[in-house]
Amino acid sequence: VERVINDLDFRPNAIARSMAKGRSLNLACIAPNLSDYTFARIIEGAQVAAMGHGYYLLAASAAVVETFTHLIGELIKSRHTEGLLVINPYRDKRHLEIPIEFPVVLVAAASRNPRTPSVVLSDQQAGFDATKHLIDLGHSQIALITGPSNEDCVRNRTKGYLRCLSEHGIETRTEWIQQGDWSPASGTNAVRNLLNQGTSFSAVFAQNDRMALGAMKSLLDVGLRVPQDISVIGFDDMPLVSYFQPALTTVRQDMYRIGQLAAQTLIQLIEQNNMSHTQFQIPAELVIRDSTGHPGRI
Amino acid sequence: VERVINDLDFRPNAIARSMAKGRSLNLACIAPNLSDYTFARIIEGAQVAAMGHGYYLLAASAAVVETFTHLIGELIKSRHTEGLLVINPYRDKRHLEIPIEFPVVLVAAASRNPRTPSVVLSDQQAGFDATKHLIDLGHSQIALITGPSNEDCVRNRTKGYLRCLSEHGIETRTEWIQQGDWSPASGTNAVRNLLNQGTSFSAVFAQNDRMALGAMKSLLDVGLRVPQDISVIGFDDMPLVSYFQPALTTVRQDMYRIGQLAAQTLIQLIEQNNMSHTQFQIPAELVIRDSTGHPGRI
DNA sequence: ATGAAAGCGCTAACAT
DNA sequence: ATGTTAGCGCTTTCAT
Numbered sequence: 169v170e171r172v173i174n175d176l177d178f179r180p181n182a183i184a185r186s187m188a189k190g191r192s193l194n195l196a197c198i199a200p201n202l203s204d205y206t207f208a209r210i211i212e213g214a215q216v217a218a219m220g221h222g223y224y225l226l227a228a229s230a231a232v233v234e235t236f237t238h239l240i241g242e243l244i245k246s247r248h249t250e251g252l253l254v255i256n257p258y259r260d261k262r263h264l265e266i267p268i269e270f271p272v273v274l275v276a277a278a279s280r281n282p283r284t285p286s287v288v289l290s291d292q293q294a295g296f297d298a299t300k301h302l303i304d305l306g307h308s309q310i311a312l313i314t315g316p317s318n319e320d321c322v323r324n325r326t327k328g329y330l331r332c333l334s335e336h337g338i339e340t341r342t343e344w345i346q347q348g349d350w351s352p353a354s355g356t357n358a359v360r361n362l363l364n365q366g367t368s369f370s371a372v373f374a375q376n377d378r379m380a381l382g383a384m385k386s387l388l389d390v391g392l393r394v395p396q397d398i399s400v401i402g403f404d405d406m407p408l409v410s411y412f413q414p415a416l417t418t419v420r421q422d423m424y425r426i427g428q429l430a431a432q433t434l435i436q437l438i439e440q441n442n443m444s445h446t447q448f449q450i451p452a453e454l455v456i457r458d459s460t461g462h463p464g465r466i
Numbered sequence: 467v468e469r470v471i472n473d474l475d476f477r478p479n480a481i482a483r484s485m486a487k488g489r490s491l492n493l494a495c496i497a498p499n500l501s502d503y504t505f506a507r508i509i510e511g512a513q514v515a516a517m518g519h520g521y522y523l524l525a526a527s528a529a530v531v532e533t534f535t536h537l538i539g540e541l542i543k544s545r546h547t548e549g550l551l552v553i554n555p556y557r558d559k560r561h562l563e564i565p566i567e568f569p570v571v572l573v574a575a576a577s578r579n580p581r582t583p584s585v586v587l588s589d590q591q592a593g594f595d596a597t598k599h600l601i602d603l604g605h606s607q608i609a610l611i612t613g614p615s616n617e618d619c620v621r622n623r624t625k626g627y628l629r630c631l632s633e634h635g636i637e638t639r640t641e642w643i644q645q646g647d648w649s650p651a652s653g654t655n656a657v658r659n660l661l662n663q664g665t666s667f668s669a670v671f672a673q674n675d676r677m678a679l680g681a682m683k684s685l686l687d688v689g690l691r692v693p694q695d696i697s698v699i700g701f702d703d704m705p706l707v708s709y710f711q712p713a714l715t716t717v718r719q720d721m722y723r724i725g726q727l728a729a730q731t732l733i734q735l736i737e738q739n740n741m742s743h744t745q746f747q748i749p750a751e752l753v754i755r756d757s758t759g760h761p762g763r764i
Numbered sequence: 765a766t767g768a769a770a771g772c773g774c775t776a777a778c779a780t
Numbered sequence: 781a782t783g784t785t786a787g788c789g790c791t792t793t794c795a796t
Contacts, residue, residue, distance in 0.1 A: 179543035184789035187485045187772055193546075194492075194524075202510040202525075203722075205501065212500040215525055224546065226492075227500075227513055227525040245477035248491075248522065352709050381709045388711060408706055411650050411679045413686060424501075482773035485788055 195434060196226040196243050197253040197275075198236065205406050206423050207255060210275055213427025214253055221435050223250075237265045244270050251434045253427075257319045271437040275430045276423075277320045278447060285437065287430045287448040289421045291321045294452035295328025298373050298401050298419050301454055303336050306462050307371040307399060311344045313358040313383060315375045325375050325403070343367040348379045355382025363390065370398060370463040377402035377409050377418055384412070384459065395461035405455055414458035421452050493732060494524040494541050495551040495573075496534065503704050504721050505553060508573055511725025512551055519733050521548075535563045542568050549732045551725075555617045569735040573728045574721075575618045576745060583735065585728045585746040587719045589619045592750035593626025596671050596699050596717050599752055601634050604760050605669040605697060609642045611656040611681060613673045623673050623701070641665040646677045653680025661688065668696060668761040675700035675707050675716055682710070682757065693759035703753055712756035719750050 186192045195218050199207040215225040226249060230236035236256070243249045244267060251271035256262045263280045266272055274286035302310050312329050315322040326345070333340050346361055348354030355374055362369060363386075374380035380402030384394050392398050394414055402409065405420035429448055436442050484490045493516050497505040513523040524547060528534035534554070541547045542565060549569035554560045561578045564570055572584035600608050610627050613620040624643070631638050644659055646652030653672055660667060661684075672678035678700030682692050690696050692712055700707065703718035727746055734740050 177543065179540070181789055182544035182546040183481060183484045183490055184772095185791080186481045187774090187789075188791040190772070192481055194522075196522075202513060203503065203506040205503070205506075208501040208503075208506040211525060212527060215500060215527055219526065224492075224494075224524045224526070226522045227509060228517065228522070229510060229513055242477070245475065246480035248480040352706070378706065378709075381706060385709055385711070406706070408650070408676065408679060408704070411676075411683055411710075413683070413711055479773055482788095483775075485773075485790090486775040488788070 192248060192250055193223050194226055194249045195223050195251045195253065195431065196228055196249040197255065198228045198230050198239060199255040200231055200257070201229045202227055206276075206404065206421075209423035210253075210255060210427035210430070213424035213429075214275075214431040215427075217428040217431035218435070221432075223431075223435065225431075233260065233262055236262050240265055240267070251438045253430050253434055257321060259318050259320055259323075271434060273430050273434045273437065275426060285433050285446040285448075287426050287433065287450065289321065289426065290449045290451050291324035292328040292331070294403070294419050294421070295325035295373075295375075296332045297328070297452065297454050298325075298403065299329045299332035301417070301456065301460065302371045302373065302399060302401060303332065303338070305371075305399065305460060308338050308463075309344070309369040309371070310338075311346065311358075311362055311367070311369040311372040313346050313348045313355055313372060313374040313379050315348060315350050315379075317347060322375060329373060341367070344369060348374070350376050350378060352378045352382030352385070355379030355384075356386040357382075359383045359386040371400070371460070372398065373401050373403075375403050377404040377406045377416060380416060380418070380459075381409070381412065384416075393464075394459050397464045399460040399463070401460050410457060412459075417457045417460040418455050419452045420455050422450060426450050490546060490548055491521050492524055492547045493521050493549050493551065493729065494526055494547040495553065496526045496528050496537060497553040498529055498555070499527045500525055504574075504702065504719075507721035508551075508553060508725035508728070511722040511727075512573075512729040513725075515726040515729035516733070519730075521729075521733065523729070531558065531560055534560050538563055538565070549736050551728050551732060555619060557616050557618055557621075569732060571728050571732045571735065573724060580743050583731050583744040583746075585724050585731065585748065587619065587724065588747045588749050589622035590626040590629070592701070592717050592719070593623035593671075593673075594630045595626070595750065595752050596623075596701065597627045597630035599715070599754065599758065600669045600671065600697060600699060601630065601636070603669075603697065603758060606636050607642070607667040607669070608636075609644065609656075609660055609665070609667040609670040611644050611646045611653055611670060611672040611677050613646060613648050613677075615645060620673060627671060639665070642667060646672070648674050648676060650676045650680030650683070653677030653682075654684040655680075657681045657684040669698070669758070670696065671699050671701075673701050675702040675704045675714060678714060678716070678757075679707070679710065682714075691762075692757050695762045697758040697761070699758050708755060710757075715755045715758040716753050717750045718753050720748060724748050 218225040255275045279286040346358035402416050402418035405418045409416040516523040553573045577584040644656035700716035703716045707714040
């Protein structure tokens with residue numbers, strides 16, 4: 169019998185098996201989209217971890233709240249999926265849609281509910297570190313370009329920036345803080361504002377690399393040199409940013425590891441129903457390249 | 467009865483349903499990895515199309531041949547999945563592992579088997595167009611940085627380059643053709659070779675953006691200006707390349723659309739068992755920015 | 765140890 | 781139209 173099984177290369181029908189066991193071995197990851205580098209890396213890490221434990225990973229994108237809500241509902245009620253990885257950076261009602269009696273782990277945003285595990289970057293610390301790097305170089309007039317204010321990580325990175333300034337006895341000026349929308353164009357714009365309003369600054373900390381690049385562009389456009397005149401630091405360490413002129417100093421976040429850890433946590437939740445209060449914080453790493461230097465005399 | 471169904475917000479158990487119908491509504495997409503922009507966009511397009519038709523999309527990465535083979539075997543034999551989207555750019559034995567009696571569509575590589583549909587970029591035409599753009603600007607000494615020679619698209623892009631040169635009566639010099647490995651470093655290296663061997667050239671066509679950026683870097687490093695001294699054109703139109711100095715001229719491939727079309731084709735294959743010989747070719751689009759210009763007198 | 769039977773929650777084919 | 785039943789391919793329990 170065993171021989172025949174091998175000879176025919178037989179595999180049990182996964183569906184029937186799921187049916188009998190009440191388990192689908194499917195996990196799902198919901199993200200605003202699947203192509204942003206950050207999300208793609210999380211998904212990749214999660215997929216590898218899932219596969220390593222014998223699970224499959226459904227990738228789902230939900231650009232708007234309605235899709236998000238609907239998708240979560242379907243996935244859970246249809247029992248298509250045994251657990252959910254949700255990537256929702258926004259501080260909005262989506263967090264209320266997250267079921268509490270179902271295995272869910274939140275990625276890249278702290279959970280609102282103590283019973284839902286989450287794995288996030290230590291954004292506040294990272295914001296602090298970036299600012300500290302600039303201060304250590306001798307800067308004291310440091311502009312900040314934030315992302316949209318409805319995202320958790322923006323609040324935290326800003327908090328880190330503010331804490332660092334205050335710990336070094338530097339008074340914050342509200343004109344230094346410009347809000348962007350993560351796009352390079354918004355970085356360009358923010359610097360233009362800064363320049364127009366005559367605010368003096370010798371460094372800018374952009375909360376993501378794309379805005380940092382946009383910021384660098386507008387600095388270069390008006391003839392300012394980076395880093396001789398103005399230092400620029402980004403956040404993410406996207407591929408290619410080291411190939412810019414000058415190579416971008418930035419804060420690297422290891423999204424692959426975050427995705428991996430999130431999937432592992434989810435699987436543990438499923439298999440051991442271990443709903444312990446687990447909120448992982450993953451440290452970021454400063455990557456010093458050529459876009460930051462000592463302040464010039466501008 | 468109907469009322470109770472609604473009141474309880476009842477959803478049929480997807481697994482039992484699959485069991486009874488013999489359908490899982492799962493598609494799977496296998497790619498070398500999930501985070502390269504090109505792959506991520508394909509997956510995103512496929513996922514959106516799949517969801518639009520009521521299917522779910524499993525994302526799977528298979529970095530090495532063994533994983534690939536194993537994964538395909540499991541996915542199919544376990545009947546976990548109803549159809550496969552395979553992204554395999556390599557000209558290797560993986561193509562032989564692709565089952566013919568199972569719904570599969572090949573993405574970003576032409577299928578070896580006439581019964582397997584595929585959707586690919588018109589790489590040859592795109593290579594031709596990029597070269598033509600340079601020739602139209604007045605260049606006649608055009609270096610080429612290719613990707614690894616074991617990939618389909620490399621062969622085709624190169625073919626387009628060669629055909630364009632020959633159609634314009636330009637004789638090809640083998641020293642102009644440098645092989646890279648898609649990484650920026652290999653682009654840097656290729657230009658260094660070109661420079662060292664004293665080959666004269668006024669433009670370089672890199673078969674992806676990352677190598678183009680690497681190439682630009684080494685040009686700039688030795689004091690050559692882009693595009694005044696040397697023109698550079700890339701391929702892909704990755705995010706951010708328009709923020710480089712100079713903004714990169716490149717060939718845009720609409721991977722989202724390719725993924726979408728591939729998923730639609732797969733679904734048709736499943737639902738109508740329509741195994742018609744369909745090999746889609748999606749056109750690329752030249753995006754002219756600032757890294758290409760008329761040849762200088764170098 | 766091996767074999768028989770019940771049942772997982774649906775759908776489809778039947779009978780009323 | 782409505783209700784009933786067999787069966788999808790496994791796992792698990794119970795009997796041999």
